[in-house]
Amino acid sequence: MKTRCFLLLLLITSYSYGQLGFCTGSKGDPIFFENFGSGNAFGPALPATYTSYTFVSGLPNDGQYTISNRTNLNAAWHNAPDHTPDTETNGANGRSLVVNASFTAGEFYKRSVTGLCINTTFEFSAWLMNVYSPSLGSCAGTGIPVDVTFEIWDATETTLLKTGSTGAINGSPTALWQQFGLTFTTFPGQTSVVLKMKNNGVGGCGNDLAIDDISFRSCGDPATIASSLSTSPIFEACLGNVPAMIPLSVAISNATPHVFQWQQSTDGTNWTDIPGEISSSYNLPGPGSSQYVRVKIAQDASNLSNPYCYTLSDYYHILIYRIPPAPASNGDRQVCSNDSFELSVIGAANWYDAPAGGNLLLANSDTFTPTVAGSYYAEASLPNISCVSATRTEVKLSVFPQPIVGLDVETSFCENKTVDLDAGISGVDYVWSTTEISKIITVRTAGIYTVTVTKDGCSNVRTFSVVQKNTPVISNIDTTNGIITIEVTQPGDYEYSLDEIMYQDSNFFPNEISGIKTAHVRERTGCGFDSEVFSLIRMPEYFTPNGDGYNDTFDVAGLSYFPKATISIFNQYGKFLKMLTSGNPEWNGTLNGKLLAADDYWYRVDLGNGKIFIGHFALKR
Structure with missing residues (x-):
């Protein structure tokens, strides 16, 4: 007897701490949903069979509960609305069940859930919040944690179908709703269960919770539809190329026996059963327009007619495209050989070099740039599918040569x-x-x-x-220091000469003797000529009257060309010493028969034609 009790206790303990988990497959509509209503007032109280706790219209103490649209009933609790404040039947002010745990751990909520489907897997879920806010510091640390066990029993409460515990839910700095759930399967003939919620913690500072949005919904195994004609859940074809049959099959991850009902829809929203199609495969007759196909799935045939008792596969989409019309041309092109050769049509097209067959030149483009003139053909095409227009649109390119004008x-x-x-x-x-x-x-x-x-x-x-x-025009002839510089009024490609025989690029002539001379300037390519007569007196820079027969006199060569010219010689103090003329052009460096000292002397030249210039020379002994 003790052994049997121990085994029973072990079994119940094992169930009590089973794993929570959600449905991983498709889900039906909620067959049961409890959101505790809406409104600003407290309550109403739950039926007496639902809980052993006491209802209060206000702040619940240990072992008490209330139903409220806010959780800030205690200064140490979060100020938060229910889990779905904006999706309740009456909009805002949705309510939740707020529970202050009893000092003694144990059951605080129990109710029967009826109208379930036989032989069906269901998902139970509920949203929980630890309403204590540790930031207020009313309890030590995060307070006593919330820890709730969910149990699903048969209607007689003798068989435990599934159980699971949330584990410790500590108080958090902000209000945090968390969803917990588990799955269970009804037996053949079973349409109701009993839901129990048990508090695993004790009363005291903390272990205060809110519960909302309790639901039961059918849970199907993940199911997908596939076809040997496509690697994706979409079959695409061009009208006229649709096969007579499209083989479809539904794949389910769970090997548990299922029953099926295939459905079809033209819009993906409104669905109708396909009569007689109740196996895991279906050969869809090739349709003439796009449509959707899915499968209703249940574990019992009686459940296929109850929308709360079956689940649905992912849908399979059959896309049937109309044959596109031939593209509209943007016009033939007549271009010059130096222009762009781009041809274009309206809409993406495949480009060929023949009205039928031929070579594909470019795919899926509304423009094409050929390299030579000629006719090209655009075929309308739908992307990623073999669906083309019945005819092709001809677009001609004419290329005219650009006139050849020669080099600049x-x-x-x-x-x-x-x-x-x-x-x-x-x-x-x-x-x-x-x-x-x-x-x-x-x-x-x-x-x-x-x-x-x-x-x-x-x-x-x-x-x-x-x-x-430019035609050369002499503007000035400079003879400073005996160097001839011929200046012109405007720049040009000129050459210069003093004898009209030998021309040079430079306008400088540094080593000419004194005399009457003519400056010549001509434009190099023959665009004009100019000349001007000028006089040049080239004065000696020094002389050495030492009787050696070389450079013994200050002699102005060419002075005879200027019969009216006079040259006056002065010492450095301005004393007049000698005057030279064309008839007497030399000086031997004496004054009144006496030799003058080696020194620097000055001269003043008056050519007798209005031109006067001065300079200096050296007497060396």
Whole structure:
């Protein structure tokens, strides 16, 4: 007798701490749902058979409960609404069952659930919250935890169908609803069960909870529909290519025997049973339009007519596409050889080189860029499926050559002259940047000129860079220190000469003797010439009157060219010493027969034509 009692106790203990878990397959509509109503007032009280706790309209103490739309009945409890405040029948102010655990652990809620389906797996679930808020510090730590055991018994309360415990639910800083559930299976002929909730903790500071949204719903094993014609739950075909039969089968993870009823729908919302199709496979006659197929699944045939007693497979989608019309063309293209060759149609298309058959050039694009002129054909196509238009749309590409205008031109003209610019191609239309429209134009201003030539709608541009060659005009001839510098009024490509025979690039002539000279300047390509006569007096920089026969006199060579010229010589203090003329062009470095000292001396030259200049030289002994 003691052994039998021990085994019974072991069995009950094993059930009491079984594992919780949710339905992993498809779920039916709730056959039972308790949300404790809605409203701002407390209650109403539960029937006396539901609980051994005492109902109060306010804050429940240990061993008491209430039904309220808020949980902040105690200053140490969370201020939270019920689990689904916005989805109750009357909107906000939904209620939940608020329980203050008794000092003695034990059952606090029991009720019968009727109308269940026979031989069916159900999911029981409920939402729980530990209403104590540790942040308020009313209890030690997180307070006494909530720990609830759920038990599902047969109607006679002699057979325990399933049990499971939540384990410790500690108080949390914020209000936290948690869902717990378990699954069980009714026996043949069984349509009701008894739900019991037991408190595993004791009363005291903590172990206060709220319960809401208790539900029972049928639980089916995961079920999917597959077809040998598709690797996905979608079968796609083009109208006209639909097979006579589409083989379908439903696969269920659980080997438990099931009963089936195939259904079909045109919109995925409204479903009808397919008469006679009650096996795990179904050969669907090839439809002429899109539709959905699914399977009702139960563990007993009597449950197939009760929406609360069966579950549903995932649906299988049959997509039937109409044959698309041939794409509309955006027009034939007539382009120039330097333009883009892109052809286009409205909508994605496959491009071919023939009206039928031929080579596929590009798939699934509304544009195509060929490399040569010709006719190309666009076939409407649905993506990822063999469904094409019955005909193809021809799009022609005509390519006209771009006129060949030759290389750009660099040319020049002489100042105050003109130059002709020739487009260089005949039989085309011309538009110059000057707005002239002839093949040849005459310009008289330097700059960049362009001509656009057009034939068959195709154009090309030729550019002319025109430079003016300036005519040289001598503006000044500088002979400072005996160095001749020929200056002109404006820049140009000039060359210079003093004898009109030998020309040079430089306008400097440093080693010329005194005399009457002529400066010559000419533009290198023949655009003008200028000349000017000038006089050059080249003064010695020093002389050495020491009687050696070399450089003994201060002699101004070429002074004879200037008969009116006079040269006055002074010492460094400005004392006049000697005057030289064309008839007397030398000085021997004496004054009144006496030798003057080696020193620096000055001169003043007056050419007698208005030109006067001064300078200095050295007398060395």
